[in-house]
Amino acid sequence: MxxxxxxxxxxxxxxxxxxxLGIFLAVHALPGDVATQILxxxxxxxxVAAMRTELGLNEPLWQRYGDWLSGALHxxxxxxxxxxxxxxxxxxxxxxNTLLIAALAIVLGIVLALVCGVVAGLTRDRWPDMLISTLSxxxxxxxxxVIATLLALAFAVAIPIFPAVVTAGPDATxxxxxxxxxxxxxxxxxxxxxxxxxxxxxxxxxxxASEFVATARLRGLAPARVVLRHALPSALLxxxxxxxxxxxxxxxxxxxxxxxxxxxGLGVLTVDAVHxxxxxxxxxIALLGAATYALLNLAxxxxxxxxxxxxxxxxxx
Amino acid sequence: xxxxxxxxISRRTLLGAGGAAALALGLGACSSGNSAGSFSSGAASxxxxxxxxxxxxxxxxxxxELLDPASSLSAYEYLGALYNRLVRRGASGETVADLATQWExxxxxxxxxxxxxxxxxxxxxxxxxxxxAAYTIKHILDPDTASPQAGVxxxxxxxxxxxxxxxxxxxxxxxxxxxxxxxxxxxxCYVIPDGSAASIGRTGIGTGPFALxxxxxxxxxxxxxxxxxxxxRPTLDGIVFSAIADVQARVNALLAKQVDVLAQTPLDHANAxxxxxxxxxxxxxxxxxxxxxxxxxxxxxxxxxxxxxxxxKLAYDPASVxxxxxxxxxxxxxxxxxxxxxxxxxxxxxxxxxDKARWLLKQAGAExxxxxxxxxxxxxxxxxxxxAFKASVARAGITLDIKNAPSDSYYTKVxxxxxxxxxxxxxxxxxxxxxNEYFGSGSSYNETAWKDSTMDNMLGAVRREVDEAKRKQLYxxxxxxxxxxxxxxxxxxxxxxxGLSKQVVNYxxxxxxxxxxxxxxxx
Numbered sequence: 107m108x109x110x111x112x113x114x115x116x117x118x119x120x121x122x123x124x125x126x127l128g129i130f131l132a133v134h135a136l137p138g139d140v141a142t143q144i145l146x147x148x149x150x151x152x153x154v155a156a157m158r159t160e161l162g163l164n165e166p167l168w169q170r171y172g173d174w175l176s177g178a179l180h181x182x183x184x185x186x187x188x189x190x191x192x193x194x195x196x197x198x199x200x201x202x203n204t205l206l207i208a209a210l211a212i213v214l215g216i217v218l219a220l221v222c223g224v225v226a227g228l229t230r231d232r233w234p235d236m237l238i239s240t241l242s243x244x245x246x247x248x249x250x251x252v253i254a255t256l257l258a259l260a261f262a263v264a265i266p267i268f269p270a271v272v273t274a275g276p277d278a279t280x281x282x283x284x285x286x287x288x289x290x291x292x293x294x295x296x297x298x299x300x301x302x303x304x305x306x307x308x309x310x311x312x313x314x315a316s317e318f319v320a321t322a323r324l325r326g327l328a329p330a331r332v333v334l335r336h337a338l339p340s341a342l343l344x345x346x347x348x349x350x351x352x353x354x355x356x357x358x359x360x361x362x363x364x365x366x367x368x369x370x371g372l373g374v375l376t377v378d379a380v381h382x383x384x385x386x387x388x389x390x391i392a393l394l395g396a397a398t399y400a401l402l403n404l405a406x407x408x409x410x411x412x413x414x415x416x417x418x419x420x421x422x423x
Numbered sequence: 424x425x426x427x428x429x430x431x432i433s434r435r436t437l438l439g440a441g442g443a444a445a446l447a448l449g450l451g452a453c454s455s456g457n458s459a460g461s462f463s464s465g466a467a468s469x470x471x472x473x474x475x476x477x478x479x480x481x482x483x484x485x486x487x488e489l490l491d492p493a494s495s496l497s498a499y500e501y502l503g504a505l506y507n508r509l510v511r512r513g514a515s516g517e518t519v520a521d522l523a524t525q526w527e528x529x530x531x532x533x534x535x536x537x538x539x540x541x542x543x544x545x546x547x548x549x550x551x552x553x554x555x556a557a558y559t560i561k562h563i564l565d566p567d568t569a570s571p572q573a574g575v576x577x578x579x580x581x582x583x584x585x586x587x588x589x590x591x592x593x594x595x596x597x598x599x600x601x602x603x604x605x606x607x608x609x610x611x612c613y614v615i616p617d618g619s620a621a622s623i624g625r626t627g628i629g630t631g632p633f634a635l636x637x638x639x640x641x642x643x644x645x646x647x648x649x650x651x652x653x654x655x656r657p658t659l660d661g662i663v664f665s666a667i668a669d670v671q672a673r674v675n676a677l678l679a680k681q682v683d684v685l686a687q688t689p690l691d692h693a694n695a696x697x698x699x700x701x702x703x704x705x706x707x708x709x710x711x712x713x714x715x716x717x718x719x720x721x722x723x724x725x726x727x728x729x730x731x732x733x734x735x736k737l738a739y740d741p742a743s744v745x746x747x748x749x750x751x752x753x754x755x756x757x758x759x760x761x762x763x764x765x766x767x768x769x770x771x772x773x774x775x776x777x778d779k780a781r782w783l784l785k786q787a788g789a790e791x792x793x794x795x796x797x798x799x800x801x802x803x804x805x806x807x808x809x810x811a812f813k814a815s816v817a818r819a820g821i822t823l824d825i826k827n828a829p830s831d832s833y834y835t836k837v838x839x840x841x842x843x844x845x846x847x848x849x850x851x852x853x854x855x856x857x858x859n860e861y862f863g864s865g866s867s868y869n870e871t872a873w874k875d876s877t878m879d880n881m882l883g884a885v886r887r888e889v890d891e892a893k894r895k896q897l898y899x900x901x902x903x904x905x906x907x908x909x910x911x912x913x914x915x916x917x918x919x920x921x922g923l924s925k926q927v928v929n930y931x932x933x934x935x936x937x938x939x940x941x942x943x944x945x946x
Binding site: 138144145152153157190255258266271365366370374378381384 | 836
């Protein structure tokens, strides 16, 4: 098992490196560079030339990538081309802010999904299932920014319980951000939960129809015990990967949702960095995203093994 | 006029409660002075409470934005609160005193002398002198600043800027300019302290009505009233600026009462209706706020031929474009970018004539012309304008294919690169700067790439002319020449619908400049 995890970690490093190369080339392929993007209509040839020289944009592509890579290997992610601040400092604050939303969204999303998924599975084709299935289909089909906007209009404008936007910057304290977490987290958890509910419902229906559940029932175990102790661990198995992918999806989902709420997190930073072609910032974000994906996938597989001893033995062999 | 009484509040109660401002707002919302429709033009005026903090939402210039007024990365909304210029534009386009009280040229307008206001201090307590004024101009001209205004001020000879005494500034010019002070009314020309180039981007030390308390680029900042302001203490105690990049998020912030004013946020019709429907927010129409243009690149086929350019100007009906694209929130411009209330405005128009346009195209060998018209969602008005223009020129047998380009690279990859696109400018520039920037062959903003020696000569002649009446004639001739020959299509001047809280009184702006001195919250 340890050898397996180590091999997967090595693969993860390779994935992350490939992602960094990919994003570097992709940003390079976008029209314009940081100088023309920032200056916009004021991009006189002199101003653009001065800025390119200042930022070292005239050096060859591979040299710039090499410089970045050797810095990153030493834990130095460079300085933003726009703010001239160290990328690591900027990212740390933003990451903290986004993790606040993400953590809340994950907790809300998983609790919602577990409850609704199991209820729907157990009440197959009856009204609770119909209701949950319809709502989760609606949640899946609506883009997260629509849900976010609707939530803002409902709970910030019509019934002013939560703030519609964050007016403070990224250095706001957690206490300042606390009231602003709920709407973005709800928007994300609705979309996230919708997928998991669909998966879990099917899984619960299959498991409840299986022989070992029938046996447990026939032996007269209490229905709650049958569901929680015997059926659920088995039903969760195929769901774990979906949960992991959805948590990783959060990183992308926050991009849009944070913009709607002007939330000073990674998402807004990403949009800004793409717009400005701010390569060092984008590289660091991409690295973070790729590492999250790789590690969450690994974590999902490990959890799956823990839930199912058969998988464990096969992986070791 | 419709009744304003509703919800159990009679007109008398409103008046009796000292709600003159509320009344003005209510009336404005119900009946507008112009024929266009339902939004009030000009904001509520009336008694403002002493003090209070105004919250303004603004789009960040970039995450690298600065408080250096000369920089192209300047955080625009802060500038008017923090700084003063030597001279500024008055309400009807004339040049009026700010830190300079008097100015006069020598006989051939190659040297200008400015008398400066006495007893003015910067926010750090240092007195304002001619050295600061001289430094400001040199700072703009410094290549390291890369100021967008450097090109316009390149007629200044930096070596000839002298300060005979603490309150006199003399500026020598390389070429005569009888309207030179108008070039100093631009927002890049706010006065900064002597020697402050390295720090001004963060400190924001000026002489203005408000002093900087805090500033974080692309985030939040605050300014507080300057009790020693030479124009008198401002009405407000302070202003909080919040950077909100997304337009819809800005509108939501206003509706949720988190901010009071939306800066640089032209509302499209749908959003304006939504704001107007809100209980605590309203919409104000700023007339002639924006010059809507379609630049025809004179270096690209088919616009290299002046007859094709003339045909395009004759082909469309500006009134119908204004109606279709902007629901009549605007004024027809007749391809002249000078606003009608400018003192030098030429009332000259070539009436729309699609048959003549057809004939001209035939002469130019460009019958049944088919062309791409580029647009983008850079501004909400772009695509409606493109569609309205396309529909209107169809009468003259011109087929335009609308191409939607990504907004984030529109001004680097489409504008001044494609033969025909949609664009805009904010009004508020003096006529000399405007004509030179759009049509001078050396300008980097000459978006039609028009290099025309007659135009350059006209612009040079008007600068040399010191007689006011003759200068007016020359400016008007230049405008007529522009209408007849240039590559700039100017269908209309757009009004800007801007959203603000009903608590805000005495809101006024020219171009994009707020009157920070008098704006206040309802008493």
